[in-house]
Amino acid sequence: MNNMNPKSLIVIFGATGDLAKRKLFPSIYRLYEKGKLSEEFAVVGVARRPLSHDEFRNYVQQSVEDSTKQELSDQHFISHFYYHPFDVTDTASYQELKALLERLDKTYNIPGNRIFYLAMAPEFFGTITSRLKSEGLTATNGWKRLVIEKPFGHDLKSAQQLNTEIRQAFSESEIFRIDHYLGKEMVQNIEVIRFANAIFEPLWNNRFISNIQITSSETLGVEDRGRYYDHSGALRDMVQNHMLQMVALLAMEPPIKLTTDDIRSEKVKVLRALRPISHDEVDQYFVRGQYGRGIVKGNEVISYREENNVDPNSNTETFVAGKLMIDNFRWAGVPFYIRTGKRMTEKSTKIVVQFKDVPMNLYYRTSETIQPNLLVIHIQPDEGITLHLNGKKSGENMKASPIKLDYCNNCIDGINTPEAYEKLLYDCMRGDATNFTHWDEVAASWSFVDPISEVWENTKAVDFPNYEAGSMGPKAADELLHKDGFHWWPIHYHE
Ligand SMILES: NC(=O)C1=CN([C@@H]2O[C@H](COP(=O)(O)OP(=O)(O)OC[C@H]3O[C@@H](n4cnc5c(N)ncnc54)[C@H](OP(=O)(O)O)[C@@H]3O)[C@@H](O)[C@H]2O)C=CC1
Numbered sequence: 001m002n003n004m005n006p007k008s009l010i011v012i013f014g015a016t017g018d019l020a021k022r023k024l025f026p027s028i029y030r031l032y033e034k035g036k037l038s039e040e041f042a043v044v045g046v047a048r049r050p051l052s053h054d055e056f057r058n059y060v061q062q063s064v065e066d067s068t069k070q071e072l073s074d075q076h077f078i079s080h081f082y083y084h085p086f087d088v089t090d091t092a093s094y095q096e097l098k099a100l101l102e103r104l105d106k107t108y109n110i111p112g113n114r115i116f117y118l119a120m121a122p123e124f125f126g127t128i129t130s131r132l133k134s135e136g137l138t139a140t141n142g143w144k145r146l147v148i149e150k151p152f153g154h155d156l157k158s159a160q161q162l163n164t165e166i167r168q169a170f171s172e173s174e175i176f177r178i179d180h181y182l183g184k185e186m187v188q189n190i191e192v193i194r195f196a197n198a199i200f201e202p203l204w205n206n207r208f209i210s211n212i213q214i215t216s217s218e219t220l221g222v223e224d225r226g227r228y229y230d231h232s233g234a235l236r237d238m239v240q241n242h243m244l245q246m247v248a249l250l251a252m253e254p255p256i257k258l259t260t261d262d263i264r265s266e267k268v269k270v271l272r273a274l275r276p277i278s279h280d281e282v283d284q285y286f287v288r289g290q291y292g293r294g295i296v297k298g299n300e301v302i303s304y305r306e307e308n309n310v311d312p313n314s315n316t317e318t319f320v321a322g323k324l325m326i327d328n329f330r331w332a333g334v335p336f337y338i339r340t341g342k343r344m345t346e347k348s349t350k351i352v353v354q355f356k357d358v359p360m361n362l363y364y365r366t367s368e369t370i371q372p373n374l375l376v377i378h379i380q381p382d383e384g385i386t387l388h389l390n391g392k393k394s395g396e397n398m399k400a401s402p403i404k405l406d407y408c409n410n411c412i413d414g415i416n417t418p419e420a421y422e423k424l425l426y427d428c429m430r431g432d433a434t435n436f437t438h439w440d441e442v443a444a445s446w447s448f449v450d451p452i453s454e455v456w457e458n459t460k461a462v463d464f465p466n467y468e469a470g471s472m473g474p475k476a477a478d479e480l481l482h483k484d485g486f487h488w489w490p491i492h493y494h495e
């Protein structure tokens with residue numbers, strides 16, 4: 001097998017669902033188009049609705065065309081797709097699926113390499129993996145890998161239970177837990193920015209950095225995911241995984257080598273060093289919010305409690321802001337502020353590293369205040385970095401004024417910047433688990449988040465809804481920083 005063009009049979013459970021349609025089929029297509037898939041690959045879709053192979057191929061074609069906004073001229077790609085309708089709780093059907101996979105192995109000369117992608121509700125994960133093993137689908141001559149979507153559990157206890165179930169059929173090295181933020185170009189760039197630049201790494205500690213802010217704001221509401229979201233909330237949906245993963249990448253020590261195990265082990269150390277928040281400290285460190293009605297991008301929108309499949313008295317948070325402290329030598333005393341929410345002003349994910357002020361400001365006597373140096377990492381929608389510095393004001397005698405050094409990543413790579421799912425699928429095919437979360441990271445993240453969700457679940461938020469749709473969240477999120485003498489930096493690219 002050429003490792004750069006892996007031969008594999010991908011089985012997608014939940015093939016008629018939203019994720020498969022919007023993300024997985026277009027990603028497989030892009031890999032194919034770029035020549036990253038071997039000609040010898042096949043995809044089998046599994047879901048309950050009764051489709052024929054041809055109907056499924058039309059469905060996949062539509063999904064690819066919706067994504068590329070072009071007609072698919074190459075029917076050869078679509079011919080690699082097959083469909084096997086069944087209810088995953090029905091044991092008997094796994095034998096038929098097994099026969100289909102064995103037939104496709106022969107047709108495409110695939111040496112038993114299988115990816116089982118679970119793009120379904122998590123309550124099915126345990127059932128599917130145990131059936132895959134008991135019915136012999138995992139007993140292949142090639143490699144087998146399990147890709148698991150989030151949420152990985154609802155809390156530490158349920159995550160442990162789920163992990164025990166899937167570990168009956170797959171070893172840790174065969175489990176690829178998706179966190180799609182780890183597939184984003186600029187999230188992957190954090191390590192390079194930090195470790196490949198002599199001007200940053202020596203400053204990357206509590207002697208020079210005053211605070212770090214991570215904002216991931218969305219303009220969308222819960223759309224049609226109310227049933228899931230109302231039992232999850234922003235803390236579990238975004239903080240336990242994506243936000244903490246970004247914190248780990250920003251705060252970890254340089255790994256000894258750039259191997260999967262070395263990088264993961266440094267990230268786990270950060271997650272374990274997070275200062276635990278006890279029940280009575282939650283209000284001091286964390287703020288929750290829920291959106292009311294408002295105007296987003298010029299359109300009036302309804303409140304969270306009016307959304308489909310949401311309890312009209314819901315206590316679920318759609319916004320979280322928090323202050324995290326990392327109790328280790330490098331970060332002692334440096335707050336990491338995070339905030340994320342739905343129905344905010346704009347869609348944006350940004351990291352702002354604020355450096356400490358220079359010890360003695362020679363420009364004090366000027367009327368202008370010197371701005372702190374900032375390193376802004378733009379994750380999305382724009383991708384790049386901006387370094388905010390101070391320079392001499394043109395023509396003025398020794399007056400400092402802010403200047404910016406901008407690097408725009410997707411201005412250069414443009415629309416060719418690979419999609420997160422595309423990169424992660426390719427990594428999985430090549431067996432590279434670096435950008436997937438290890439069980440130890442999942443466990444440490446739940447341990448941190450659990451006390452906060454316990455308090456929030458058991459205390460009614462009397463002020464909900466407490467932020468207007470289209471705003472940047474509740475006032476208390478601003479106060480969280482003000483009491484430390486900081487403020488949130490704006491999320492607009494050019495500010
Ligand atoms: N959508 C997204 O953007 C994201 C989704 N995720 C995660 O991905 C997973 C899938 O999400 P999403 O695609 O949105 O979910 P959907 O509800 O859109 O899709 C669920 C899929 O499961 C199938 N299904 C449901 N019950 C059964 C059953 N008993 N047997 C066989 N198939 C069944 C459905 O097809 P049918 O009705 O035909 O059986 C459908 O294909 C979830 O874990 C979600 O949390 C994670 C991040 C983002």
Ligand SMILES: O=C1O[C@H](COP(=O)(O)O)[C@@H](O)[C@H](O)[C@H]1O
Nearest residue numbers: 150180216218237238242349380
């Ligand atoms: O995992 C999730 O992420 C999305 C946000 O992802 P992004 O790539 O668009 O930033 C969020 O909308 C969703 O609720 C959550 O489950």
